[in-house]
Amino acid sequence: MMMHWLYIDPGSGSYLVQLIIAGVLGIVFFFRNIKNYIKAFFTRSNRKTDKNSPS
Amino acid sequence: MKHVEQLHSSYRDPSGFMFKMEGVYYRQVNNFFKKDFDHFISSGCYDELVKTGLLIPHETINENLTGSADWYQTLKPEQLQFVSYPYEWSFDMLKDAALLTLNILKKALEKGMILKDATPYNIQFHRGRMVFIDTLSFEIYNEEEPWVAYRQFCESFLGPLLLMHYKKTPLQQLMLAWPDGIPLSALQVLLPAKSRFSFHTYLHIHLNAKFNKKPKSPNKQTIRFSRKKLNNLIDSLEILIKKLRLPPHTSTWSAYYEEAAERSNYLTEKKRIIIEWLDKIDSVKTAADLGANNGEFSYLLAEKKITTLAGDFDPYCINDLYNNLKNKNNQNILPLLVDLSNPTPATGFNNEERPSFLSRCKFDLLIALALIHHLAVSKNIPFSKLIELFGLITTKYLIIEFVPKSDEKVQLLLQNRKDIFTNYNSQEFEKYFEKRFKITSKAPIADSGRTLYLMEKK
Numbered sequence: 244m245m246m247h248w249l250y251i252d253p254g255s256g257s258y259l260v261q262l263i264i265a266g267v268l269g270i271v272f273f274f275r276n277i278k279n280y281i282k283a284f285f286t287r288s289n290r291k292t293d294k295n296s297p298s
Numbered sequence: 299m300k301h302v303e304q305l306h307s308s309y310r311d312p313s314g315f316m317f318k319m320e321g322v323y324y325r326q327v328n329n330f331f332k333k334d335f336d337h338f339i340s341s342g343c344y345d346e347l348v349k350t351g352l353l354i355p356h357e358t359i360n361e362n363l364t365g366s367a368d369w370y371q372t373l374k375p376e377q378l379q380f381v382s383y384p385y386e387w388s389f390d391m392l393k394d395a396a397l398l399t400l401n402i403l404k405k406a407l408e409k410g411m412i413l414k415d416a417t418p419y420n421i422q423f424h425r426g427r428m429v430f431i432d433t434l435s436f437e438i439y440n441e442e443e444p445w446v447a448y449r450q451f452c453e454s455f456l457g458p459l460l461l462m463h464y465k466k467t468p469l470q471q472l473m474l475a476w477p478d479g480i481p482l483s484a485l486q487v488l489l490p491a492k493s494r495f496s497f498h499t500y501l502h503i504h505l506n507a508k509f510n511k512k513p514k515s516p517n518k519q520t521i522r523f524s525r526k527k528l529n530n531l532i533d534s535l536e537i538l539i540k541k542l543r544l545p546p547h548t549s550t551w552s553a554y555y556e557e558a559a560e561r562s563n564y565l566t567e568k569k570r571i572i573i574e575w576l577d578k579i580d581s582v583k584t585a586a587d588l589g590a591n592n593g594e595f596s597y598l599l600a601e602k603k604i605t606t607l608a609g610d611f612d613p614y615c616i617n618d619l620y621n622n623l624k625n626k627n628n629q630n631i632l633p634l635l636v637d638l639s640n641p642t643p644a645t646g647f648n649n650e651e652r653p654s655f656l657s658r659c660k661f662d663l664l665i666a667l668a669l670i671h672h673l674a675v676s677k678n679i680p681f682s683k684l685i686e687l688f689g690l691i692t693t694k695y696l697i698i699e700f701v702p703k704s705d706e707k708v709q710l711l712l713q714n715r716k717d718i719f720t721n722y723n724s725q726e727f728e729k730y731f732e733k734r735f736k737i738t739s740k741a742p743i744a745d746s747g748r749t750l751y752l753m754e755k756k
Binding site (some may be wrong): 254257258260261262263264265267268269271272273 | 444445448449497501503506508509510523526527528530531532533721
């Protein structure tokens with residue numbers, strides 16, 4: 244039953260799926276980077292405030 | 299012409315092969331792989347990987363030792379002390395091997411190269427850490443093409459790690475059943491349903507498996523991959539693998555030494571006797587400590603500069619030992635999963651690709667402490683068979699502890715079973731072992747009732 248795809252190059256199946264997975268990851272990492280950037284921006288500004296605050 | 303023995307582990311690769319000549323292992327690079335190999339060296343990829351300790355260093359020998367027409371280069375890699383396989387590694391050893399592969403892939407990409415395969419057999423435990431040994435795995439990177447070894451990585455590294463993580467139990471035996479990696483279709487059904495809710499696991503296993511079932515091949519020319527896409531794929535695999543854990547477990551023998559230490563001066567006395575004997579047999583360079591537990595005695599051997607294989611059948615003990623060795627940077631001990639009642643068989647094509655555990659064993663000394671009763675009583679293996687086994691592992695010396703039937707640990711083993719071991723006593727033990735070994739010293743261990751023997755192979 245599965246004989247027909249035994250003749251296909253074992254790597255070929257993963258070509259298409261790699262494109263899809265990498266595509267999904269691209270979107271997810273894009274938003275993660277934005278989130279990290281915003282997070283870093285606020286932590287940075289907090290640190291600045293800390294420095295200026297009287298000890 | 300000198301005798302050249304080609305190793306069966308590398309004949310699948312047309313780029314080159316490993317061979318042995320006069321006891322030294324070499325790697326031949328074939329003309330077929332010339333372009334990629336030259337780029338590997340000239341791009342600085344080799345230097346970078348060796349400098350960071352990720353790849354095994356080699357010496358270049360400008361001589362065609364095999365006489366082969368396809369010869370391009372001969373390499374003499376730093377020689378390994380002992381070759382081990384993923385089904386003999388603990389969870390963290392496999393995890394570190396997976397992270398090492400991804401790390402090497404990232405560094406190779408920076409130099410314009412990519413890994414053409416991703417299998418744990420390209421990695422060995424060498425001088426206290428995991429190192430990459432296949433110098434011929436690097437080929438020139440084409441940015442438009444995806445990673446050819448992606449599925450292999452998912453099946454041979456990620457799959458076993460995920461199964462052990464989700465099932466919370468060591469499952470190294472599965473890698474013996476599927477030496478080329480656990481197929482995605484099998485992983486999909488073996489993993490629990492909740493694994494689908496892990497974003498990265500869903501992508502790399504479940505979605506991947508779904509697509510691999512469909513026999514359609516895309517037109518590679520119209521769909522292009524990119525470096526950014528590949529980096530995302532590597533980052534995702536790395537994020538996932540770093541999260542995987544084998545939860546700690548109180549295994550059969552994990553508290554053995556704490557418990558043993560309570561028994562008067564049993565451990566101190568045992569150590570004293572062994573140190574005394576080790577000074578007597580100073581020609582020993584390699585040793586196997588089988589039934590090593592947390593490696594207490596392997597450390598003793600390592601201190602004497604003896605390269606020691608610390609084997610135990612308990613995957614939790616071996617995992618703890620591996621992590622301790624990593625922290626202490628101890629280079630003389632190799633932790634390994636070994637079940638002496640069922641040592642690793644030979645696997646692969648013709649049963650020749652990966653040799654059996656026993657055929658890889660050649661040690662100057664074997665120490666078998668508090669082990670004999672597990673083999674003779676728990677596993678019903680007669681002394682006549684045990685001397686054969688020990689005789690195969692050691693080439694010179696054997697330090698063995700005899701645990702009498704009256705011992706509380708043996709009584710524990712006999713608790714729920716019929717005592718059929720009428721021949722299990724020190725007289726019978728000595729009678730059989732003297733057939734294969736010469737007993738050179740014998741010492742009772744404090745007041746434990748146990749006896750240590752130093753024997754020499756006849």
